Amino acid sequence: MSLRTLFDDKTVADMMTSWPTQPAIHDLPAGSCLPGIVNAPLLNAYLESGTAPVDNIILIKGGAALHPRAYTTAGDLDPGKITKWRGRGYTVQLRNLNRWQPALHTVCAAIQQQTGYGCYATGFITPAGAQGLGCHWDQNMGFIYQIAGRKSWQIWEPVVDQPHRDHLACNTAPCSSLLNRLKTTLPDEEFDLQPGQVLVLPRGYAHNVHARAQQHDSVHLTFVVRERTGFWIGEKLTAAATASTEFRRAIPPAHLADRGAFAEHVDQARKNLIDWLAQADEQALAAHLIDAARTERDVDYL
The missing domain is CATH 2.60.120.650 (Cupin)
Known part of the structure; x- marks a missing residue:
């Protein structure tokens, strides 16, 4: 079937x-x-x-x-x-x-x-x-x-x-x-x-x-x-990258009210994401994503 x-x-x-x-x-x-x-x-x-x-x-x-x-x-x-x-x-x-x-x-x-x-x-x-x-x-x-x-x-x-x-x-x-x-x-x-x-x-x-x-x-x-689309790949890559410790650190509340200070956090998060993606093994990721595509349980009704 x-x-x-x-x-x-x-x-x-x-x-x-x-x-x-x-x-x-x-x-x-x-x-x-x-x-x-x-x-x-x-x-x-x-x-x-x-x-x-x-x-x-x-x-x-x-x-x-x-x-x-x-x-x-x-x-x-x-x-x-x-x-x-x-x-x-x-x-x-x-x-x-x-x-x-x-x-x-x-x-x-x-x-x-x-x-x-x-x-x-x-x-x-x-x-x-x-x-x-x-x-x-x-x-x-x-x-x-x-x-x-x-x-x-x-x-x-x-x-x-x-x-x-x-x-x-x-x-x-x-x-x-x-x-x-x-x-x-x-x-x-x-x-x-x-x-x-x-x-x-x-x-x-x-x-x-x-x-x-x-x-x-x-x-x-x-x-x-x-x-499956590039959107799906992007979701999976981002989820994997942001699982690292650096992405889980709290941002001080005062920095959320200060555009300049907050921009530094945005820049650091961007650098962390780019660094992770640059070092990722695309062959290993491809194998993982192919397996996920064939087996993961999707949300049923949209």
């Missing part, structure tokens, strides 16, 4: 050397184990039985989420309330499925082992004629597997360069204003994702996704792939 769960051999080989930068639609490869691992009856059963972990269930419509009290009783998922809200057009989002569905955990772990990119999976069940999330762009790569029904996609070319982590998120200024202006324009691409298809959606592509014109519920699974 790895990227080959989602893509054919040639696509996987291409991805490993030239990571996708544009949206593309693929067919799930013949013989993929994914339909046997996660399917519409299974996801619906989690909701109808009330066995899904309540902290990972979100009900959302038109971009607005319900308070958990609206679909729980005594702190537990209430199947009757879930059914009621679904009948009123609310999408159910099943977050972090890889944390509570063992087979999906295996798939996500295999993708991380193969690529070095952290991975988690989130499911969406949208009633026919409805829309859950509003228009937005994401900070990570998404592989969207359409399980059942169809989902309508409107996609816009990126209006910001390399959104990543907390940088250039669409729900923060000034990007929120850019997104609002974007929504007044026609999408660059529009299509219905069919069952058995997988959409590759790089970060930064704004998208509006709905089932407003569909006659049946739409069910899809998104694999969120957290790419």
Whole structure:
């Protein structure tokens, strides 16, 4: 189980050397184990039985989420309330499925082992004629597997360069204003994702996704792939460098009120950082970071 769960051999080989930068639609490869691992009856059963972990269930419509009290009783998922809200057009989002569905955990772990990119999976069940999330762009790569029904996609070319982590998120200024202006324009691409298809959606592509014109519920699974970047390397190097004793010494309070005195501390910290980086063994660091990329446990949902 790895990227080959989602893509054919040639696509996987291409991805490993030239990571996708544009949206593309693929067919799930013949013989993929994914339909046997996660399917519409299974996801619906989690909701109808009330066995899904309540902290990972979100009900959302038109971009607005319900308070958990609206679909729980005594702190537990209430199947009757879930059914009621679904009948009123609310999408159910099943977050972090890889944390509570063992087979999906295996798939996500295999993708991380193969690529070095952290991975988690989130499911969406949208009633026919409805829309859950509003228009937005994401900070990570998404592989969207359409399980059942169809989902309508409107996609816009990126209006910001390399959104990543907390940088250039669409729900923060000034990007929120850019997104609002974007929504007044026609999408660059529009299509219905069919069952058995997988959409590759790089970060930064704004998208509006709905089932407003569909006659049946739409069910899809998104694999969120957290790419490694120079930002990640910089974080790791800085964390290693600042673990030394010199970076743990207290700065006198008076120096924090004196720009000249404080500038000396800034200069010394900069010199310490440069000295550490200059003496670091890049081969040893590379080996350590490759191991971390393949094994570290990422924050689940962003």
